[in-house]
Amino acid sequence: MRQSIQLREPPRDVVSPPRPPVRARKLEAIKPQDDSPLHFLGEFVREPLKVGAILPSSKALSRVVVESCHIRPADTVVELGPGTGAFTGLILKRLSHRGRLLAVELNPTHADILRRRFPKCEVIQDSAEHLKRHLDGELADCIVSGLAWGSMHPRLQNQIFRAILRSLKPGGQFIAFAYVHAAWLPPARRFRQRLERHFKSVETTPIVWRNLPPAFVFRCVRG
């Protein structure tokens, strides 16, 4: 006797959702993590002068930068050019969820990554010279710069520098790093002269060799 097989649609709740084609699944599998240096490299290839570095700062440099900021838990801290967040997590730890961290990042890909990695940080996608308008009338206790001052156009350097001076409390700190190889180039020398003219004290750390490229850190205190 012949049996007839009836094909029926499976009930709705056991229908599995459509799967992406194999090629798309493979691409998803190789998508880098948010803290991967590949994002940074990709943005550097697109906009080398604006991004200013091939790789994010190393753990060694990040530690020296954040240790140079004498952050108290209730402080208002600003990070300019945070990139994908090499310093951000360390700063948040110092604030112990009590102070405010405002991060101003020009690159939209970096800004998105920061928002995903650090939901406690206020991330503004804008250029650092507009800092004052994002502080809502507050002044910062500490401004940490991740910007590549050595490859910056003099006019932009001027504008950002003015915004920093207008946004910092009296006695506030400004922390920035500089690459050793570029320290003698005109933009880096101009930056250093500005620091010495406008801050009560300017100190530098020893060179951090475990960073690509090696760098040192300025710690400046406003009069």
Ligand SMILES: C[S@@+](CC[C@H](N)C(=O)[O-])C[C@H]1O[C@@H](n2cnc3c(N)ncnc32)[C@H](O)[C@@H]1O
């Ligand atoms: C040298 S990278 C350093 C990133 C990160 N602080 C680190 O140390 O790994 C400079 C960062 O500044 C950002 N940037 C460049 N020009 C900027 C500007 N005018 N305003 C805000 N961010 C800027 C770049 O997109 C990049 O993420």
